[in-house]
């Protein structure tokens with residue numbers, strides 16, 4: 020038994036023991052927190068061992084009937100196990116004191132948390148279809164329990180739970196159909212057999228398998244148009260669960276696409292990857308646009324998850340496209356960029372969600388328009404969110420910067436590589452990535468500036484207090500990983516490249532392509548930036564010091580003191596963007612002016628309402644939901660409540676069946 | 685397009701010759717501004733007659749900007765205040781704060797009879813006084829409302845052009 024196998028065994032053992040303890044021990048939250056964190060640590064060890072080359076595989080035929088459980092850990096799976104483990108460590112430490120609301124302390128919720136982590140760690144380690152599907156379903160169920168943990172808070176939680184349950188199961192059905200079609204063309208359902216059969220599939224069958232699994236996996240990753248559950252479930256779930264879902268679970272959708280498309284089906288044809296690229300680009304732009312309009316802190320983070328997964332899919336799509344035209348170095352580069360983005364996104368999204376949870380814990384609100392002024396009262400949380408926001412903004416020295424830079428390099432250098440399709444797709448993808456990066460900066464400036472700086476906009480924000488130590492420690496873990504990834508990506512690059520199965524980047528992020536070499540040293544870049552800031556600040560100070568200075572009152576138009584109502588709100592910050600993208604987001608504006616009774620010329624009140632609905636949802640989901648409701652209404656007419664009628668139905672059906680049998684015989 | 689440029693070049697600048705520089709002493713501090721004066725207008729309680737005349741003083745006919753005076757949107761950007769109307773009780777403190785917000789060296793121009801000596805509103809219950817009673821005044825412009833020519837003349841005392 021090597022280190023990877025020991026690690027995975029530890030993950031399962033510790034996770035299950037923790038779940039068991041959670042069911043019996045009275046002081047559950049501490050036990051579950053520690054247990055989850057240790058489970059996560061074991062997963063990190065197992066993943067790292069697999070990335071370093073220590074793969075393993077076991078088959079346990081007795082555990083599941085018919086096909087048995089088969090586990091294996093190769094570098095690709097190892098990367099995802101390690102990422103999941105890392106998120107679980109931070110979320111576990113955080114959960115030790117976050118669960119002070121009564122709803123979170125209930126037994127079911129506490130048992131579900133470690134099970135969720137175990138299931139997520141097992142999904143990338145599955146080596147046959149049954150194991151994959153069982154773990155996938157376990158993951159979905161455990162997360163569903165966690166999403167509706169705070170169901171007493173209001174009907175929105177229940178609604179979010181329903182959306183999530185329906186969509187995740189539809190996704191599951193889609194994956195199931197795809198994999199069943201695949202298995203029907205292979206001797207058995209182990210991945211090794213599928214891999215062998217994958218090359219021999221006819222293009223039509225392979226296409227069906229790919230599209231069906233793509234639909235299922237992208238629905239888990241929150242990719243447009245199957246993203247509707249994500250901005251509902253993420254805000255309503257407890258924050259450490261949001262972090263686990265947003266930073267670890269959605270990654271597994273990406274894992275599924277890579278595993279089935281690249282590994283099992285062996286690459287496939289160019290149109291698959293153009294489809295993936297298009298879905299990714301649309302999700303990236305649409306997700307960040309919705310996030311930019313959003314004024315709910317956690318919803319904003321959830322929508323930014325759609326954006327980041329979109330960027331990852333852009334990388335994967337480009338990689339597939341390059342591979343199908345024989346450009347393997349470029350393909351490795353694009354896949355490396357995509358997987359590096361998965362790692363970076365996991366780090367900063369964990370940090371952001373945990374910080375948002377800390378805000379929610381302190382103020383009870385996630386509405387940006389009711390926050391503000393948190394910097395003096397919650398300095399650590401503010402610093403953590405600021406760091407996360409910088410990391411998410413794709414600006415140096417941020418975590419996302421390195422991977423997005425690599426992604427852009429791959430897309431730009433891919434232009435001459437892939438024929439007509441690439442010649443059209445690559446410039447569009449570059450534009451989409453660039454637009455996304457720009458909007459992400461605006462979004463996170465808004466989230467940080469409006470949410471944490473200036474004056475408090477509500478009493479709850481004014482009375483906020485810093486969170487307990489373990490919550491801060493959970494954020495600290497994620498923050499350290501963010502900083503390391505931002506300053507020293509070379510530390511994880513070899514691992515990511517092992518997972519991507521090819522090396523195009525070496526040393527301190529140096530690109531080696533056939534036509535171009537380029538180097539990027541985030542550490543030097545950061546030092547350079549710091550030096551520039553110091554020099555500019557010094558020069559300004561020196562220039563100012565020579566002039567007479569006087570203290571002056573803040574210019575407030577000569578009127579009374581500035582109040583919080585004069586501040587820029589999240590809504591007003593997003594207003595110019597909303598105007599620019601008016602045709603895309605189509606906001607609904609309502610201005611009601613009521614007049615005095617005595618005179619129509621005197622205005623009594625003006626009411627302004629603005630809503631930015633999800634347009635894709637409007638167009639795509641509402642007709643379906645309406646149709647289902649209509650069918651339901653029609654079906655209900657059959658069930659009138661009369662026993663005679665129901666007996667009659669039984670009688671007619673039996674008669675019909677008999678007639679059918681008589682005729683067909 | 686090219687013919688338009690040609691026409692612009694051929695026509696050159698068309699403007700009436702400026703009237704001679706106004707008489708009367710020029711505040712010393714105005715010389716420090718070097719002929720370019722940024723002005724913030726403050727309505728301290730005017731009937732808006734003065735505002736209309738200021739508007740036309742900066743309109744195409746009188747074109748105050750060609751003498752180096754320019755209206756700006758904040759006292760932080762300004763060298764001078766252009767105060768109109770009597771100073772009402774509500775506006776006394778904001779006027780003082782606006783004056784404080786202007787970086788030194790600063791100047792104040794009182795426009796209209798109200799601003800000079802309360803004009804027709806003298807003795808009214810809401811009046812705190814003339815502009816001089818609240819902030820130091822450097823240049824005064826007569827009239828109720830003053831003619832745009834008079835306003836431009838007053839501003840030229842500041843710009844010296």
Ligand code: SF4
Nearest residue numbers: 731733796797798829
């Ligand atoms: S001076 Fe005359 S025009 Fe100007 S504010 Fe006073 S009353 Fe109105």
